[in-house]
Amino acid sequence: MELFEQTAASLAADIKSKKVSAKEVTDALLARIDAHDKNIGAFTCIDAEGARAQAAEIDSRIAKGESVGALAGVPVAIKDNIHVTGMPTTCSSKIMKPFVPPYDAFVTKKMREAGAVFLGKTNLDEFAMGSSTENSALQITHNPHDFERVPGGSSGGSAAAVAAGFSPLALGSDTGGSIRAPASFCGCVGLKPTYGVVSRYGLVAFGSSLDQIGPFGRTVEDTALLLSVIAGHDPKDSTSRAEPVDGLNAPLNPSAKGLKIGLPKEYFETDGLSDEVRNSVLAAVDALKSEGAQVQEVSLPMIKYAVPTYYIVATAEASSNLARYDGVHYGSRAEGTDNIIDLFSKTREEGFGPEVKRRIMLGTYVLSAGYYDAYYLRALKVRTRIAQDFDKAFEQVDVIASPVAPDTAFKLGELINDPLAMYLSDIYTISTNLASVPGISVPCGTDSKGMPVGLQLMGRRFEDARLLSTAAAYERLSGWNGKIASL
Amino acid sequence: MGHISKADVQKIALLSRVHLSDEEIDTFSNQLEGILSYMDTLSEVDVNGVEPFISAAGSGNVFREDKAVEGLPREAALKNAPQQGGGFFKVPPVQG
Structure with a gap:
């Protein structure tokens, strides 16, 4: 087996036991990136020098017999909206150019302490706003399974990097499905943890009540390994959970015996759900049933309001969060303006792409005088009802299973001129962000075009470990085995 | 929700501090109208007596000691x- 094909868990073990050096692993992955990323465009920045220096330090510590962390020598790719000291954060936006963060995100610091090697930053929809990574102002990212298709978004670069064998692990962020959708489109595992499990300090804010950083891996075990490193309380994020989350450091228990799985009938009744996706997902649930799970129907009647609720709440928060890009403190500034209002307006006109402008405008509208009650306040109340739907369902079942997306990866350019159609592709993922419950995407086969399909499993708040164990139980039955796209 | 006119878009753009080209104003007035009329489906939901969802992180504030740190x-x-001088951020005149 080539080094780029190995899982993070096996690399970590081999590096610790000196079967292979961190340098050899880093060089092998940098060579793979060098050979193939020109066709995929996963990375916005590759830090070969920095990665080699981190690897050399790990090798020297291991040679000296010092104790090293859980990710010692294991390469990681980082979505380019998460800060790494000294490495530019672009958010795939012109307005962030140039911005070099003077501090590490909480997750970056945790990965450093665990000995991870940072390969570079990955492409995203500008400010994580989008479902295809086509909203990047920097470059297009291609799906490693079919270069004509999108990788999903917004963490498309991270998902593509993992699926292409550029990195065994990657970090993404998920506000409405931005980890799970690209994991599903690219055929890897992606977890959106329960809101509060991972600190958002150092993640560029989009929708603060929805945003959550999470891991990508080719196996559930690797995904769990990265989560165990990045989870934890952070006084710098008041929404990060102060109490430890159960089971994150324990080995997975890949068993479905006695597990109650709910199938939300409304999810399977929506227009636009492809037959192939429906059949793959139901076959996956049947496989878990044959391993001893009990399957029953549940109802989440508010699901049909999830997309409009999300696009009110998320755009309202975004319009406020993105007010900071004003050409004063950091990032780009428009030339030739002679008063402060013009400086703001022209800087933002030149710096933001169409989707970001559209969302700032929508958010400003729903928060503006005369419309606040009808849109924003009403959406917050509907959000409560969506969360109550999940609470009720989780009184009956332990885990809810559904598709991740209505269809497999669509073609580049197919939806880019129809924002509403693009928003609707998030229909199955956004309700977990609204309800603050965890969700994971696990590969469950391919469609007739050979494109990966994702099974989404959702769990109770802070039962992330159970969700991972259930995903691992299915993974053993799926025969996917951490497959890498053939390039 | 009614029609989103070009004047409405211009007003939102001003509030958002985003200058728009004439072409963008046209595009956005069509697109925003479509998206907002879709959002209007929320008016069907009975929200009588329902509290707004504020935070998943639990109710109440998180306090810390008021201690100076570096x-x-x-x-x-x-x-x-983008521009600095004398230890400050530099901007064009705010007034005048």
């Missing part, structure tokens, strides 16, 4: 500024 050095804070 902040970012001034040079580091200014390093990414």
